[in-house]
Amino acid sequence: MKIVIAGAGFGGLRLARMLNNKPGFELTLVDRFNYHQFQPLFYQVATAGLDASNISFPLRKVFQKSRNVRIRLANIERVDAANRQLVTDSGNFYYDILVLAMGAGTNFFGNANLERHAFSMKSTVEALQIRHRLMENFEKAVHEKDPDQLQQYMNIVVVGGGPTGVEVSGAIAEMKRYVLPKDYPELDFSRMNIYLLEGSDKVLGTMSGKSSEQAGQYLKELGVTLLTGKQVSDYNGSVLECKDGTAIPTATVIWAAGIKGHVPGGLDGLSLQRGNRIPVDPFNEVKGFPGIYAIGDLACMATDTNPNGHPQVAPVAIQQAGNLAQNLLKHGLDKVLWKPFEYYDKGAMATVGRNKAVVDIPKPKWHFGGFLAWLVWMALHLMLILGVKNRLFVFLNWLYNYLTYDQSLRLIFKEFHKPEQKE
Known part of the structure; x- marks a missing residue:
């Protein structure tokens, strides 16, 4: 059975590992990166708490001893369902079963200015870009004489009060408290403002009221200015504007306010659900496309308890991949005997800062x-x-940071151009 897995996130990697070296299966794992990214810790890379290599793991190393899994780097373009092919910029991949596990990207809700000027944080590369922008702005602030421009460098705005927004806001606030005044004694960090904007009336809206209230209190203790009920209307790279007229001068906006599924072309006639998600049946098969499955953030499986689909979190992707793998291993393509997916919610969590979660x-x-x-x-x-x-390095980094209140990862890597060779 030829299985093509599009995407090596939590779901795609889980499925490939469960079918690794199982007789009767030939797997091709397609991704644009040659490594698996641990998304929950992107914010620590962005705030110089962890090195990018600590949360990235080479895919080929995972499957070094595999006899049936092959890795291919490619950008996915479309699905040719009629000819059972996944079309990429590196060629076409034939399949008996195609599993779409590309996850979701940042949703700017059609605002071109926000997409152009704000920073998203859905990949290791984007997390590094945020780190570089933060460090470069403080370096510029040291030399800045114009007080208005200086304030733009010193203001940081995070949009979106979900776990990502809360965690990155808390991490930047701890940098302001423990690290930045020592790095930049020339700057007055009482002028540095960290804003967290949330469109609803509370942060961590998917968690309990107690968690929301407690997280909000933690943010205030760390010095984060929490603005709820704020919906962003525009950002030109220097001033962020809200629909209620609020304007915040800032050179750095981190957008964590929404995600949308990475849906490939070729699935004509598909009725996408909210958040650009693909409707699937209880076995994760895409409705109207036999042999094509979607798991994780990309899939929308409507149930009585989750009418708009399951939460877009890693445990859902991992459990859906596990259920699909078990069905294939036990019953092959005989779907009559397949077990429908049921999500076991083990809970939710978010960290705000040191000793605060x-x-x-x-x-x-x-x-x-x-x-x-x-x-x-x-x-x-x-x-x-x-x-x-990776676990060891992350633990040692956390331990060192806890003991010293510092981390030596505030590096700015600039592009280097070789001088032209004279003839």
Whole structure:
């Protein structure tokens, strides 16, 4: 059975590993990067808490001993369902089963200016770009004489009060408190403002009211200016404007306000759901396209408890990949015997800063925060990181940062042009 997996995120990688070296399966794993990215820690790369290599793991190393998994680097263009091919810029891949696991990207809701000037954080490369922008702005601020321009460099705006927005805001606030005044003694960091804008009336809207309230309190303790009920209308690279007339001068806007699925071309007639998600049946098969499956953030499986699809989080992708793999291993293509997918919600968590985190557990219904929640958050993320060496490096980085309140990763790598050779 030829299986092509499009995307090596949590879902795609899980599926490939479960079918690795299983007789009767020939797998091709297609991705535009040659490494798996641990998305929950992008914000720590962006704020110089971790090196990019700590949260990235080479795909070919995962499958060094594999007899049936092949890695191909390519940009996915479209699906040719009639001829059962995945069309990419590196050639076509024939399949018996195609699994779409490309995840989701940033949703700027059609605002071209925001897309042009704001920073998204959906890849390791984008996280590094944010880090470089932060460091470069402080270097410029040291030389700046114009007070208005200086304030733009010193203002940082994060849009979106979900886990990503909360975590990156808290991390920047801790940089302001513990690191930046030592790095830049020439600057007055009492003038530095960190704004977190959220369109609804609270942060962490998908979590419990207690978690939302506690996270908001933690952010205020760290010095983050939390502005709820704010919907962004425009950003020209120097001033962020809200629909209610609020204007914030800033040279750095981090956009964490929405995501949309990476849907390939070729799926004509498909009725995409909210967030550009693909409708699937209880077995994750794309409706109207036999032999094509979608898992993770890209899939929208409507259920009684989740009428708009499951949460777009890593556990859903991992569990859907596991269910699909088990069905294929046990019953092949005989879908009569397949087990429908049921999501087991183990809970949700978010960290705000040192000793500050919130955790919700659904069964039994329990909320807790503070130091214990922070330890649970760290332990879970260490377990999920791919590779023993990566886990060790991340743990050592966290330990060093906890003891010293610092991290030596504030590096700016600029493009180097070789001088032209004279003839």
